[in-house]
Amino acid sequence: MPKLINTIRHFIVNRKKTSAFILCAFLLISYYSYQKLHGTTVETKYVLSTVAKNTIISSISGTGQVSVSNQVDIKPKVSGDVLYVGVTNGQTMKSGNFIAQLNSSDAQKAVRDAQINLENSQITLQKLRLNQQTDIPKLQDAIVNATNDIKQGYEDGYNKISAAFLDLPSITDGIRGILYDKKVSDNWTSNVDAYMNISSSYGRDNLRPLQLRSKTDYDTAKASYDISFTNYRNTDRDASADTINTLLNQTLETVKALSQVAKSEQNMLDTLVADLKVYSPDQTIPTQITTYQNNISSYIGKLNSHIGNLTIIKNSLETDAQTLKNANMSLSNAQLSNPLDLSSQENAVKQKEAALQDAKDNLANYLIRAPFDGIIAKLNIKKGDSVSSGTSVITYIAKQRIAEISLNEIDIANIKLDQKVTLSFDAINNLTITGEVLDIDALGTVSQGVVTYAIKIGFDTQDDRIKPGMSVSAAIITNVRQDVIGIPSSAIKTNGDDSYVEIPADINEAKQIIENITNSSGTVLSMAPRQQVVQVGMTTDTLSEITNGLAVGDIIITKTITSASTKTTTTTTNNLIPGTGTRNTGSMNIRTIEGAR
Structure with missing residues (x-):
């Protein structure tokens, strides 16, 4: 040595x-x-879950006080002409009593169309449940029916377009005349100049921007009208579906633009008349201005009617197109004998049932009824009036308690009349009652740059312990989806515009894991998971509805856990200098440290 x-x-x-x-x-x-x-080294574990049906509830919370006044405005949920009014001022009403009826012909047609679509979907489902050879001819008939519905829809659309262009030329000319004719003052002064001349010095500053807005809106509407009218003259009834569809959209936009002009001119003239009454009470308002105001009201009524008719046709065509698409898909799947058709068609039936129920609910809205017991304080409509949703038709004094709460501009967009509410009170422990939304402010209140909207909530239960001015907390249920496929929202990921979930690549392995262990801490999979594209419906912070892409019983990955592992190897070596000895390797000891991150 x-x-x-x-x-x-x-x-x-x-x-x-x-x-x-x-x-x-x-x-x-x-x-x-x-x-x-x-x-x-990095080890990845996955938490698995089985897809099941759930009830998903979405709500919005707010706070406020119990109102001192029980007065509310009753507003229709739809627009239309008043056909009948069955009440008088001062009349005592019970909840559900009839008040007035609006023209519901279009809504009745929507119910019929939805009923036909539902029946077609139910027929397809019944055939699938027979688990026999699919009756191809019947599916082909469904396609023919859907095709005929679309064809009829385009014919109806052309009729509605033609009806619109019977009124649009005169309306367009009348709207132009309100601005540029020379009838208000003398034969050489245009109306817009005459309005400024007769306005008081105080009112001109208010009138000037309204005139500018009216001119700008008219220029936009006139350009749209010229294009759509030219296309209308060049389009016959036998034109292609795409051509008629384009014309339908152009006509609808033109009518909306003209409606905006009429509204702007109405604001201009109303401001002028109000100014004259205040600052020039001795000056006679020109009769031509009164005539223009009456004409504008007529224009707005006709234009709103055309907007409604054209919108219904547009929506009906979209619905019919979806029906045709579904019919073609059913035929293709039937020919392939796809066993997943049953689940898919059950969802389609539910969608059609929901569409039919929505149509029926909308039809019921054309009958205005008392929402609760009370007294009619003031009747604001009469037979023949045109009313729109959000317009007060009756001032009503309720016999029940009312709470007023404030919501921000984001939350208020999801609030609708008659939505159910859960109420609790700071001053009364363990008291929770239900109610419903009675009234929603059309205009918000701005405070320090924050816009809030007030809503009124009627109590379903009257409790003597509840006093005016008490603080109240409200949870407004905006949507409820029962018996739907719901999964944790955190399990959904996105890739561009697509949403997807991760599912185990080896289904048999995943089933064994689900059956044999509680895998809240995660499980290592033998194969990397794969992506499954899904369609997401209603979403909350915790649960999301899946409308397509998953079925009950499917296994998905709800959580991914990544662990870091550190390994240590002990080696015994006699000599590492080359040429001076031999090398012997000892045993390896591995120590694993896991920590979820």
Whole structure:
């Protein structure tokens, strides 16, 4: 041994450069060996869950006070002409009593269309449940029926377009005349100048921007009218579906633009008349201005009617197109004998049932009824009036308690009349009652740059402990989806415009994991998961509805857990200097440290 040490010492002294090189090589080899033997590996575990049906509830919370006044405005949920009014001022009403009826012909047609669509969908579902050879001819008949519905829809659309263009030329000219004719003052002064001339010095500053808005809106509407009218003249009844559809959209936009002009001119003239009454009470308002105001009211009524008719046709065509698409899909799936058709068609039937129920609910809205017991304080409508949703038709004094709460401009967009509400009170422990939304402010209140809207909530239960001015907390239920496929919202990921969930690649392995262990801490899978594209419906912070892409019983990944593992290897070596000895490797000891991150 001493001889070996002396030999090494002599070697280092006489060959310093070579010895330094060997030392550097030894250090590098030691460093990389340590990194390899003590490196960190990543282990991924997955938490699995079985897809099931759920009830998903979405709500919006707000706070306010119990109102001192029980007066509310009753507003229709739809627009239309008043056909009948069955009440008088001062009349005592019970909840559900009839008040007035609006023209519901279009809503009745929507119910009929929805009923036909539902029946077609139910027929397809019944055939699938027979689990026999699919009756291809009947599916083909469904396609023919859907095609005929679309064809009829385009014919109806052309009729509605033609009806609109019977009125639009005169309306467009009348709207133009309100601005540019020379009838208000003299034969050489245009109306817009005459309005400014007769306005008071105080009112001109208010009138000027309204005139500018009216002119701008008219220019926009006139340009749209010229294009759509030219296309209408060049389009016959037998034109292609795309051509008629384009014309339908153009006509609808034109009618909306003209309606905006009429509204702007109405604001302009109303402001002028109000100014004259206040600042020039002795000045006679020109009769032509009164005539223009009456004409504008007529224009707005006709334009709103055309907007409603064209919108219904547009929506009906979209619904019919979806029906045709579904019919073609059913035929294709039937020919392939796809066993998943049953589940898919059940969802389609539910969608059609929901569409029919929505149509029926909308039809019921054309009958205005008392929402609760009370007294009619003021009747604001009469037979023949045109009313729109959000317009007060009756001022009503309720016999029940009412709470007023404030919501921000984001939440108010999701609030509708008759939505159910859960109420609790700071001053009364363990008291929770239900109610419903009675009234929604059309205009917000701005305070320090924040816009809020007040809503009124009627109590379903009257409790003597509840006093005016008490603080109240309200949870307004905006949507409820029962018996739907719901999964944790955190399980849904996105890739561009697509939403997807991760599912195990080996289904049999996943089923065994679900059956045998509680995998809240995660499980390592033998294969990397794959992506399953899904369509997401209603979403809350915790649960999301899946309308397509998953079925009850499917296994999905709800959580991914990544763990870091550190390994240590112990090695025994006699000598690492080349040429001076032999190398023996000992045993490896691995120590694993797991920590979810």
